Amino acid sequence: MADLLWDDVRGFFDPDLMGTLPDVLVPGASVEDWQAVLDLVDVRGWKHRYSEGESVLPVPRAETVLSRQADAECPQLRVWMAADVLVIFRFYSSHEIDFDVDLREVQGQERLDLICGFLTAIGRRLEKPVLMDAEGGDGSHPVLRFEVESDRVVLLAEPFVP
Numbered sequence: 001m002a003d004l005l006w007d008d009v010r011g012f013f014d015p016d017l018m019g020t021l022p023d024v025l026v027p028g029a030s031v032e033d034w035q036a037v038l039d040l041v042d043v044r045g046w047k048h049r050y051s052e053g054e055s056v057l058p059v060p061r062a063e064t065v066l067s068r069q070a071d072a073e074c075p076q077l078r079v080w081m082a083a084d085v086l087v088i089f090r091f092y093s094s095h096e097i098d099f100d101v102d103l104r105e106v107q108g109q110e111r112l113d114l115i116c117g118f119l120t121a122i123g124r125r126l127e128k129p130v131l132m133d134a135e136g137g138d139g140s141h142p143v144l145r146f147e148v149e150s151d152r153v154v155l156l157a158e159p160f161v162p
Helices: 006-013 031-044 062-066 109-126
Strands: 023-027 047-052 055-057 076-082 085-093 096-101 130-133 144-147 152-155
Touching: 006 109, 006 152, 023 109, 031 062, 031 076, 031 096, 031 109, 062 085, 076 109, 085 109, 096 109, 109 130, 109 144, 109 152
Parallel strands: none
Antiparallel strands: 023 096, 023 130, 047 055, 047 076, 076 085, 085 096, 130 144, 144 152
């Protein structure tokens, strides 16, 4: 059974309401958690591309990425959960895992299940909550959350339909 039903959450996947790239994060992370995510991407065989600026490079160890100079460009790891469903990890901080998903690519129950599965995979691997907030949000008002205790993605706000 699906964690969430599309008809209940479609408003939270409306790019006009939430922003095209809502913020997804794992607060209270560590360098080891970042490495666990990099390992998960590899183990799951998800297509991915790591880049620093315009340079596409092999994925380094998390401690290498996170110890870059303060004025260096922020690296990105693009991960395709499916051929046309992309998430982009940005290595802003060792204390928070931060990534975006393009809501234009997440429309309908099948894509929602894919996203919920992705959040669940990360949450299970790290044994930490994974939160989704509107684009530009600070994580203080998430609308979705992978809960470790219940081992599922739950809705944190009242459903609405635009």
